[in-house]
Amino acid sequence: MGLTKVPPYWLFRENNFYGVNTGYLGGKTIPDGSDFNVEDMSDEELEEVVRTNAIGVPMTMPLRFQLEESGAKEWLFPLEPMISLNGQNIIVRRHVSKGSIKGSIKERWTQDDYTVRIEGILMSREGKYPEEDVATLKNFCEAGHVKALCPLLEIFGISQLAIESWDIPFTTGLTNQNYTITAYSDDIYKLLLSRDDLNA
Numbered sequence: 001m002g003l004t005k006v007p008p009y010w011l012f013r014e015n016n017f018y019g020v021n022t023g024y025l026g027g028k029t030i031p032d033g034s035d036f037n038v039e040d041m042s043d044e045e046l047e048e049v050v051r052t053n054a055i056g057v058p059m060t061m062p063l064r065f066q067l068e069e070s071g072a073k074e075w076l077f078p079l080e081p082m083i084s085l086n087g088q089n090i091i092v093r094r095h096v097s098k099g100s101i102k103g104s105i106k107e108r109w110t111q112d113d114y115t116v117r118i119e120g121i122l123m124s125r126e127g128k129y130p131e132e133d134v135a136t137l138k139n140f141c142e143a144g145h146v147k148a149l150c151p152l153l154e155i156f157g158i159s160q161l162a163i164e165s166w167d168i169p170f171t172t173g174l175t176n177q178n179y180t181i182t183a184y185s186d187d188i189y190k191l192l193l194s195r196d197d198l199n200a
Helices: 009-014 043-049 131-143 151-155 195-199
Strands: 018-020 035-037 064-066 082-086 089-094 105-111 115-123 145-149 160-167 176-185
Touching: 082 151, 115 131, 131 145, 131 160, 131 176, 145 151
Parallel strands: none
Antiparallel strands: 018 035, 064 145, 082 115, 089 105, 115 176, 145 160, 160 176
């Protein structure tokens, strides 16, 4: 990753945080046409509605990870990463022997996992390497399976990720560390079925 991956924060200048809501705000859906004013909100409500990054810029698609352990806490990525998704169907092609029609018979077997690519940067404002954030990210990556909370992932029905690989490349600047995570959507399967499940 040659260039530092930072979202275009200047676009947030066009956001309207007063008056009529325009949809998603900080990862929380507010009914269209509802009036709200951040000045009237408590600190807890403001934190929930307007998610900001480590430098105080509002995030529209914040990403949070959580381990599947008892009492595990959510970790909000300090700076909003860029998330890319790739999906595909598993198509089985069958060819007719000596058929007069060109091509093959396609059968959609199933839908494959979504491939999720997360690219971002960890930054420290204390003039030193962001060691604590890098260590936290390492723990999630080595766990392999994490809960993921993000408005974009929710649209595609993704709430859990199986992490396949991660890259921590050389990054210019002592206070910066780029990262790239490659993961797959991980649906929960019920392996033991009851009679009610079979008759459903």
